Amino acid sequence: MKRQSTNVLLIVPYSVWLIGFVILPIGLIAYYSFIGIDQQWTLDNFATFFTSTYFTLTLHSFWYAFLITTFTLLFAYPTAYLITKSKHKQLLLLLIILPSWINLLLKTYAFIGMMGLHGPMNALIQAFGFPSQQILFTDFSFIFVSVYIFIPFMILPIFNALDELDRSYVDAARDLGATRWTTFRKVIFPLTIDGVKAGIQVVFIPALSLFMITRLIAGNKVITLGTAIEQQFLVTQNWGMGSTIALFLLIFMVIIMIFTTPRHKGGVTRGK
Amino acid sequence: MKRLWLASSLIFILGLLSLVGIRLLEASGAPASDTLVIYNWGDYIDPELLKQFEREYDTKVIYETFDTNEGMLAKIEQGGTTYDVAVPSEYMVEVMKEKELLLPLDHTKLPMLQHIDPYFLDLPFDRHNTYSLPYFWGTVGVAYNPKLLEGQTFESWDDLWDPSLKGRVIVVDSAREVLGVGLNKLGYSLNSKDEREIQQAMLELEAFSPNVKAFIGDEVTQLMINEEAAVALTWSGQAADMMDVNDDITFAIPKEGSNIWFDNVVIPKTSRNVEGAHAFIDFLNRPDVAAKNATYVGYATANKDALALMDEEITSDERYYPPVDIREQLEVYENLGLKWVGRYNEYFLQYKMYTQRIN
Numbered sequence: 229m230k231r232q233s234t235n236v237l238l239i240v241p242y243s244v245w246l247i248g249f250v251i252l253p254i255g256l257i258a259y260y261s262f263i264g265i266d267q268q269w270t271l272d273n274f275a276t277f278f279t280s281t282y283f284t285l286t287l288h289s290f291w292y293a294f295l296i297t298t299f300t301l302l303f304a305y306p307t308a309y310l311i312t313k314s315k316h317k318q319l320l321l322l323l324i325i326l327p328s329w330i331n332l333l334l335k336t337y338a339f340i341g342m343m344g345l346h347g348p349m350n351a352l353i354q355a356f357g358f359p360s361q362q363i364l365f366t367d368f369s370f371i372f373v374s375v376y377i378f379i380p381f382m383i384l385p386i387f388n389a390l391d392e393l394d395r396s397y398v399d400a401a402r403d404l405g406a407t408r409w410t411t412f413r414k415v416i417f418p419l420t421i422d423g424v425k426a427g428i429q430v431v432f433i434p435a436l437s438l439f440m441i442t443r444l445i446a447g448n449k450v451i452t453l454g455t456a457i458e459q460q461f462l463v464t465q466n467w468g469m470g471s472t473i474a475l476f477l478l479i480f481m482v483i484i485m486i487f488t489t490p491r492h493k494g495g496v497t498r499g500k
Numbered sequence: 501m502k503r504l505w506l507a508s509s510l511i512f513i514l515g516l517l518s519l520v521g522i523r524l525l526e527a528s529g530a531p532a533s534d535t536l537v538i539y540n541w542g543d544y545i546d547p548e549l550l551k552q553f554e555r556e557y558d559t560k561v562i563y564e565t566f567d568t569n570e571g572m573l574a575k576i577e578q579g580g581t582t583y584d585v586a587v588p589s590e591y592m593v594e595v596m597k598e599k600e601l602l603l604p605l606d607h608t609k610l611p612m613l614q615h616i617d618p619y620f621l622d623l624p625f626d627r628h629n630t631y632s633l634p635y636f637w638g639t640v641g642v643a644y645n646p647k648l649l650e651g652q653t654f655e656s657w658d659d660l661w662d663p664s665l666k667g668r669v670i671v672v673d674s675a676r677e678v679l680g681v682g683l684n685k686l687g688y689s690l691n692s693k694d695e696r697e698i699q700q701a702m703l704e705l706e707a708f709s710p711n712v713k714a715f716i717g718d719e720v721t722q723l724m725i726n727e728e729a730a731v732a733l734t735w736s737g738q739a740a741d742m743m744d745v746n747d748d749i750t751f752a753i754p755k756e757g758s759n760i761w762f763d764n765v766v767i768p769k770t771s772r773n774v775e776g777a778h779a780f781i782d783f784l785n786r787p788d789v790a791a792k793n794a795t796y797v798g799y800a801t802a803n804k805d806a807l808a809l810m811d812e813e814i815t816s817d818e819r820y821y822p823p824v825d826i827r828e829q830l831e832v833y834e835n836l837g838l839k840w841v842g843r844y845n846e847y848f849l850q851y852k853m854y855t856q857r858i859n
């Protein structure tokens with residue numbers, strides 16, 4: 229009996245947090261999404277969301293988030309694999325994590341300088357005898373910087389999954405005559421799929437709502453739902469419409485979570 | 501277990517003691533009536549002047565900054581702040597007036613008012629200057645670097661449409677300025693509430709899309725200075741910042757007209773030192789102070805007697821102090837109301853998406 233009441237007490241702080249900072253704000257977003265610009269109850273915001281402007285915007289956001297996630301994965305998986313093979317696992321992992329300790333805004337500003345017409349990247353291009361290129365404010369710069377920023381978040385879960393993989397499975401596959409590629413395809417990858425899913429989750433979801441990089445690196449020539457939300461709240465002062473977009477974003481995120489959350493409990497994605 | 505208790509009690513007591521200490525130190529400082537809290541845009545006053553004011557009026561100045569009108573509004577509206585003086589732009593003065601966030605100015609406590617050019621007084625956004633006095637003013641125009649161009653000038657908005665500028669123009673990320681260019685080009689009002697006019701302006705702007713390099717905010721200054729871009733649609737003050745560092749850059753106001761904006765000093769309702777706020781506003785309007793401030797900030801002052809005290813080179817510069825005939829073409833933004841601000845921003849979002857598609 230006493231034990232039970234202690235448990236209840238332990239739950240209190242987190243419940244208060246959960247209600248105050250998760251449930252209540254989401255409730256407020258849902259509430260505001262029904263409030264028009266004239267402070268009256270309305271469904272106009274939803275009608276607006278289904279116009280071609282926001283529909284296109286949603287498709288754009290998904291397309292860019294897809295590209296960012298794909299390139300991040302293509303880079304992260306082999307890297308994570310190589311790290312598990314190395315003798316200096318912890319050191320290499322630290323080097324991967326290190327950049328994520330630096331403020332995001334600072335890193336982004338650094339890229340503005342690096343990608344400029346007179347920056348080091350163009351100096352390199354010119355050293356190979358090509359004319360200097362417009363790198364900043366292009367799709368390329370946007371994807372490049374986003375991938376750079378998300379890489380640590382993708383590597384970590386994949387690394388954990390690979391690291392916990394029982395070597396004997398791989399050895400068994402090789403002994404039974406599987407080629408390296410078949411071993412990877414039929415054994416390693418399926419056994420680490422939960423790490424990949426977790427990685428996709430932590431990259432794709434924030435990538436959907438990027439807004440600062442779209443402005444600083446893509447010069448607002450890439451417009452995402454994140455940009456639209458920022459504009460509705462800060463410039464237009466239309467909290468209703470901003471909330472409606474945020475609500476849809478939230479729904480999309482939940483759907484992605486459902487698809488990417490590992491099915492069985494206690495899978496290999498557990499952190500160390 | 502005992503030691504753990506001892507350690508945690510010790511930390512707790514230490515924390516409590518430092519809290520009491522902080523409170524004591526704060527209490528021994530200047531009482532509230534002798535401090536003045538100023539809420540201004542970043543780098544928008546000569547810091548020397550703040551020190552001078554502290555000395556002359558024996559008042560402690562706390563200086564805080566904001567970077568958007570809307571951000572400032574939110575902080576004042578939500579309360580919990582004690583700003584004595586704030587510096588909103590003209591349309592925001594209207595909004596704050598409507599929301600009853602401003603205290604009326606006592607003109608008898610502002611004798612230096614006589615030095616302000618009457619041209620800048622009694623404007624539509626605040627008749628009789630009941631709540632505000634002009635701080636600085638400026639325009640929207642084209643900053644460009646002739647060194648990177650092939651002899652183009654920007655006497656007309658049409659010049660921005662020149663095909664040779666493909667992908668070279670940085671555009672300020674702000675709905676009213678950008679739609680305003682389209683409206684100005686067609687000779688319509690910047691405050692148009694006519695869907696047909698705005699749609700025509702949009703068509704004009706779509707033809708301009710290929711020339712757009714990026715839509716950004718304050719970062720434009722650095723990009724122009726570093727010669728990353730040749731042309732920028734921006735505010736005169738931002739152009740002044742660029743020219744301070746890079747002498748090649750210049751600024752033009754196209755002849756079809758443009759926007760003239762004002763930043764204004766007001767006393768928000770949150771003020772706890774109304775007396776001091778008046779003293780500070782009057783201090784700013786003293787010709788010697790206004791001249792020093794305008795020289796530092798680089799924007800145009802509305803103080804006619806300060807002009808005489810300033811460097812001839814600055815005050816005769818028609819890019820910043822346009823002659824009266826150009827001034828006549830300039831239009832002040834009116835507060836469009838939430839609905840139309842929303843419409844303008846919807847159009848601007850569509851415009852940005854169009855630009856993304858064709859680039």
